[in-house]
Amino acid sequence: MAKAIHSMIRVTDEDRSVAFYNRAFGLELADRYDFEGFTLIYLSNAETGFELELTVNKGQDAPYDLGNGYGHIAFSVNDIDAEHKRLSELGLEPRDIKSLDHDGTPLATFFFLQDPDGYMIEVLQRAGRYL
Amino acid sequence: MAKAIHSMIRVTDEDRSVAFYNRAFGLELADRYDFEGFTLIYLSNAETGFELELTVNKGQDAPYDLGNGYGHIAFSVNDIDAEHKRLSELGLEPRDIKSLDHDGTPLATFFFLQDPDGYMIEVLQRAGRYL
Numbered sequence: 001m002a003k004a005i006h007s008m009i010r011v012t013d014e015d016r017s018v019a020f021y022n023r024a025f026g027l028e029l030a031d032r033y034d035f036e037g038f039t040l041i042y043l044s045n046a047e048t049g050f051e052l053e054l055t056v057n058k059g060q061d062a063p064y065d066l067g068n069g070y071g072h073i074a075f076s077v078n079d080i081d082a083e084h085k086r087l088s089e090l091g092l093e094p095r096d097i098k099s100l101d102h103d104g105t106p107l108a109t110f111f112f113l114q115d116p117d118g119y120m121i122e123v124l125q126r127a128g129r130y131l
Numbered sequence: 132m133a134k135a136i137h138s139m140i141r142v143t144d145e146d147r148s149v150a151f152y153n154r155a156f157g158l159e160l161a162d163r164y165d166f167e168g169f170t171l172i173y174l175s176n177a178e179t180g181f182e183l184e185l186t187v188n189k190g191q192d193a194p195y196d197l198g199n200g201y202g203h204i205a206f207s208v209n210d211i212d213a214e215h216k217r218l219s220e221l222g223l224e225p226r227d228i229k230s231l232d233h234d235g236t237p238l239a240t241f242f243f244l245q246d247p248d249g250y251m252i253e254v255l256q257r258a259g260r261y262l
Contacts, residue, residue: 001157001176001177001178001208002155002156002157002176002178002206002207002208002214002254003176003178003179003206003207003208003257004156004178004179004181004183004204004205004206005179005205005206005207005255005261005262006204006205007138007202007203007204007205008201008202008203008204008205008253009200009201009202010199010200010201010202024133025133025135026132026133030260031260033233033238035233042260045132045133045134046132047132047133047134047135048134048135048136048179048180048181049179049262050135050179050181052135053202053205055202064198064199064200065196065198065199065200066198066200066201067195067196067197067198067199067200067201068141068195068196068198069140069141069195069196069197069198069201069248069249069250070139070140070141070197070198070200070201070250071138071139071140071141071184071186072138072139073135073137073138073139074135074136074137074138074139074184075133075134075135075136076133076134076136077133077134083133102164102166107164117200118200119200119201122139123133124136126134129161129162129173130136131136131180
């Protein structure tokens with residue numbers, strides 16, 4: 001059966017993005033493949049085999065057009081208040097923590113932050129269906 | 132530690148997208164939450180806990196602007212030739228199967244196809260680092 005294994009985004013500055021995902025989510029460099037016109041970088045941590053793939057196209061200096069279709073990748077965390085504080089102290093400017101109810105039942109507690117290229121990332125309290 | 136749990140894309144036609152991801156990758160409806168202005172749909176299969184989240188914004192009829200930043204979600208499969216044939220026979224128009232070497236060593240065998248909103252999806256032969 002088909003297995004979801006990674007999500008790919010194009011980024012403009014490899015070092016900046018690798019540092020961000022490491023500091024923000026503990027993602028480590030799993031593999032890096034340099035080609036003539038581009039570099040592929042795979043990031044992951046011990047929580048899941050699902051990877052974030054970064055593509056760096058050489059010579060791409062202009063910001064990418066992020067459009068309005070793709071939403072975000074989401075990470076669950078054990079203590080959302082502590083994570084929000086930690087990310088704030090790192091200067092990563094997480095947005096406010098919010099909660100979403102569905103039919104009167106708490107569904108999600110979360111906040112968003114942006115990566116260095118402006119991609120949105122959702123951080124969810126590990127609870128309910130978000131494990 | 133932060134755990135990657137889902138990736139979200141905005142789609143214009145819920146039924147069409149749910150049918151596509153089911154036929155193409157065996158993703159089943161894990162949960163569906165209807166709100167006043169939008170619906171959240173979570174799709175997954177038994178291969179991984181990582182989910183695809185679809186957001187349907189009510190009243191959104193125009194196609195989303197997909198930009199050029201977000202790349203794709205990737206799925207690994209046991210038999211890429213058989214999957215390519217099956218997806219072709221379903222009329223899902225997968226692109227040609229290609230291989231990528233890195234420094235003379237085979238790295239990946241893959242093809243792309245588009246979902247109903249035009250998002251790219253990579254299908255990889257389950258081998259090497261793509262498990």
